[in-house]
Amino acid sequence: MTSKDDVSNLQASNAQNEMLARFFRAASDGDVGTIRRTSGLFNSVDIDERNSNSWSALMLASRNGHKETVDHLLNSGADSTLMNKSGQTARQIASFWNHDSVVATIDKFLSPKSKTRLEHVNYFGTNSADRQSYRRKDVEYVESLKCQKSTKYIVFSDLQLFRSNDNRRPSIRFLSYDQVKDILANANHDIIYIGNGCITGNDTAVESEASNTAYFAVNLKDINEEKFPSESLKGEFIGKGYAPTLMLLPKEEAGVVAQARSVLAWHDRYRFCPTCGTETNIAESGYKRICKDADCRSHQGVHNTCFPRIDPVAIVLVISSDGKKCLLGRQRRFPPRMYSCLAGFMEPGESIEDAARREVFEESGVKVGRLEYHSSQPWPFPGQLMIGLIGHAITDDIEVDQVELEDAKWFTKVEVAEALAAGFKRSEGLIVPPKHAIAHQLQKSWVQMSSNL
Ligand SMILES: [Zn+2]
Numbered sequence: 045m046t047s048k049d050d051v052s053n054l055q056a057s058n059a060q061n062e063m064l065a066r067f068f069r070a071a072s073d074g075d076v077g078t079i080r081r082t083s084g085l086f087n088s089v090d091i092d093e094r095n096s097n098s099w100s101a102l103m104l105a106s107r108n109g110h111k112e113t114v115d116h117l118l119n120s121g122a123d124s125t126l127m128n129k130s131g132q133t134a135r136q137i138a139s140f141w142n143h144d145s146v147v148a149t150i151d152k153f154l155s156p157k158s159k160t161r162l163e164h165v166n167y168f169g170t171n172s173a174d175r176q177s178y179r180r181k182d183v184e185y186v187e188s189l190k191c192q193k194s195t196k197y198i199v200f201s202d203l204q205l206f207r208s209n210d211n212r213r214p215s216i217r218f219l220s221y222d223q224v225k226d227i228l229a230n231a232n233h234d235i236i237y238i239g240n241g242c243i244t245g246n247d248t249a250v251e252s253e254a255s256n257t258a259y260f261a262v263n264l265k266d267i268n269e270e271k272f273p274s275e276s277l278k279g280e281f282i283g284k285g286y287a288p289t290l291m292l293l294p295k296e297e298a299g300v301v302a303q304a305r306s307v308l309a310w311h312d313r314y315r316f317c318p319t320c321g322t323e324t325n326i327a328e329s330g331y332k333r334i335c336k337d338a339d340c341r342s343h344q345g346v347h348n349t350c351f352p353r354i355d356p357v358a359i360v361l362v363i364s365s366d367g368k369k370c371l372l373g374r375q376r377r378f379p380p381r382m383y384s385c386l387a388g389f390m391e392p393g394e395s396i397e398d399a400a401r402r403e404v405f406e407e408s409g410v411k412v413g414r415l416e417y418h419s420s421q422p423w424p425f426p427g428q429l430m431i432g433l434i435g436h437a438i439t440d441d442i443e444v445d446q447v448e449l450e451d452a453k454w455f456t457k458v459e460v461a462e463a464l465a466a467g468f469k470r471s472e473g474l475i476v477p478p479k480h481a482i483a484h485q486l487q488k489s490w491v492q493m494s495s496n497l
Contacts, residue, residue: 064093071101071117074110083120091122098129098465106134106150109143118153125479131461131491164489166421166432167291167480171299173239173259180329186237189258190221197224198238198261198304201272203312203426204281205290205301209274214292216243216301217279218259227264227272234263234311236304236330243300261304263312290424291480302422307331309426310352317342318349355428358400359387361486362412362435364454370490371410371437372460372476373444373452382475383453385483387430400433408452409443412436418489421482432482434490461491 070078083091102122105113138146196218199206208217238259282289317324317335319342324333335342362371372383388403401412412435421430444452463474477483
């Protein structure tokens with residue numbers, strides 16, 4: 045039996061497949077007009093959609109040397125870091141086929157900062173605000189910024205971000221001083237100074253302005269629709285201590301959210317002095333807490349209890365001794381079939397390298413020799429710093445610590461490359477964390493180490 049719904053679903057799915065086929069053909073042929081008609085905000089094809097060989101439109105256009113098409117796709121938001129099943133990005137494909145003008149177009153599109161900033165920048169790591177840490181003690185200066193017309197507020201409620209309610213383009217919903225002044229006047233909410241700059245995301249409700257906008261972040265307590273009219277302010281609160289909802293923001297906004305959320309979470313948890321238990325006051329524009337007891341030991345000498353915490357985590361992609369496989373593990377709380385890099389909190393008095401070797405050995409029984417630094421990632425849940433490393437195994441036998449992990453295995457480059465290309469919603473086979481996670485980037489960099497088409 046086939047219901048009317050089944051028939052219309054089938055028709056819709058055929059139409060979608062037809063649209064996708066036209067989109068990929070247009071990318072291969074360099075037909076920008078058809079790409080415009082089939083993709084974009086108001087059409088159904090996602091610009092980063094993959095064909096059956098996991099090639100994106102950007103890869104197809106790059107393969108065939110269509111410079112204008114590549115330019116259009118990049119300007120429409122196509123992700124130049126995606127890889128096909130063989131581990132190649134669009135730039136590598138263009139370079140392999142000697143399409144120098146396409147390579148130049150992709151390079152030009154990368155932010156100006158990338159010319160001088162050669163390291164890999166992870167999600168939550170892109171923060172264009174100048175923190176102005178040297179001005180935080182200048183109360184008069186910071187107070188004067190709070191009420192300026194151009195100043196923008198990033199608002200949290202119980203550490204949930206106030207975000208635009210346009211689900212097609214989730215973005216921070218920045219508010220002006222006029223929009224928050226009554227709310228801030230009525231209670232003792234935590235306010236921190238973020239810095240100066242120009243954070244460009246999707247919030248079209250905000251006028252564009254000069255690059256010297258001041259940003260503040262505030263964590264509201266005990267609010268309701270009457271005290272804070274979310275709907276008329278065109279937003280909603282998201283991300284209750286949970287990473288995925290905050291990973292839908294534009295990359296340009298993620299860094300400032302990491303800064304704001306980590307510092308506000310610290311204020312939320314450190315209201316009393318860790319030295320004597322007395323209440324503390326917020327100071328230095330939100331980057332210090334001072335004990336109210338004048339006789340407290342924390343007022344003398346160096347006391348790191350007064351400053352926001354950062355908890356370092358070593359995260360390692362371990363390569364087998366023959367270089368052909370990598371070690372991934374899964375925790376019980378992971379979605380089915382998902383494996384990731386091994387990681388653990390560093391301990392006091394421990395080097396990053398020793399922490400990495402210890403965690404890998406404790407969890408998997410594999411001994412690691414040489415280690416190389418890859419990149420780092422702020423992780424604001426609540427204040428971790430992920431330190432990403434590539435490790436070279438000196439033993440290959442696995443003995444899983446069942447308390448920490450459910451399983452750990454060696455995976456081939458092909459298995460990992462396919463999982464990276466297939467995405468997080470893959471219906472079978474290995475699943476790896478999404479591209480926003482540093483684990484994904486570590487795996488990707490290993491797959492790319494010695495790839496060929
Ligand atoms: Zn104290």
